Amino acid sequence: MSAMNEAARSLTRAAARARFADFLELTKPRVTALVLVTTLVGFYLASQGPMDLLLLLNTLVGTALVAAGTSALNQYVEREEDGRMARTRLRPLPAGRLDPAHALIFASAASVTGLLHLAFTVNLLTAGLAALTLLSYVFVYTPLKRKTSLCTLVGAIPGALPPLGGWTAAHGEIAAGGIALFAILFVWQLPHALAIAILYRDDYARGGFRLLPIVDPDGGTTGRQIMAHCLVLLPLSLVPTMLDVTGPFYFYGALVLGLGLTACAVPILLNASARAARRMLLASVVYLPLLLCLMAFDRTVPPLR
Structure with missing residues (x-):
């Protein structure tokens, strides 16, 4: 028992x-x-x-x-x-x-x-x-x-x-430094999300979702958007130093990371294949934590605005 x-x-x-x-x-x-x-x-x-x-x-x-x-x-x-x-x-x-x-x-x-x-x-x-x-x-x-397909912009x-x-x-209160953080995270999500959507395009289609890679089967528009977002993110990521929220170490680190991310967008611009999307996804996953670590490491104390 x-x-x-x-x-x-x-x-x-x-x-x-x-x-x-x-x-x-x-x-x-x-x-x-x-x-x-x-x-x-x-x-x-x-x-x-x-x-x-x-x-x-x-x-x-x-x-x-x-x-x-x-x-x-x-x-x-x-x-x-x-x-x-x-x-x-x-x-x-x-x-x-x-x-x-x-x-x-x-x-x-x-x-x-x-x-x-x-x-x-x-x-x-x-x-x-x-x-x-x-x-x-x-x-x-x-x-x-x-x-x-504009849902990705809204979801960001x-x-x-x-x-x-x-x-x-x-x-x-909301200040310029906080708005800069918001803008960086907003733009970063766009190539990240589009890379995921390319990889799972067929699955998303079965679910009834109208993501850009589904309505853009040849991937040309998707690739151009990913590259455009990376090009916008590159100078945007430097703004915290211009606002005296971070120092020069962050500035140059963010510049290197941004150039690396943009380089990873080139293959997907030429051919939005699963392989290129997987590389882009990995690059975006590596990019964000490194950027955040640089921000935290090179914070200006106290922030001026």
């Missing part, structure tokens, strides 16, 4: 772990982690001298909850489309491992809790930016993916808001 009870308890624990893992998957942990890193960099760059660690903790907790809730809401809204795509059909909702109603309750609770936490422990401006991130991602970008807005939220959390 005791052996049977122990077996039952083991099964219960295994089921609880599996359910926890499914709810965790709803939050897209890697995306949430990137959101927190960019928020941290924004907070650090805007801090006047040493960081207020309690304020930073509250900022990260609130931001994490909103980011997790936003990702979960996105998966709730797109559960049918996810079920048609190979790369997403095993997610908890399309696979039937979670009840959609439970996922919606979880997503809503995380989002509301995060927004309230930011409003009461950080400031209303940062909470407002987090709310804008959620609303623009779930209720504007997500439905636009099924209607127009919520993706670029977290570092601005980190800036306002530490600085209390």
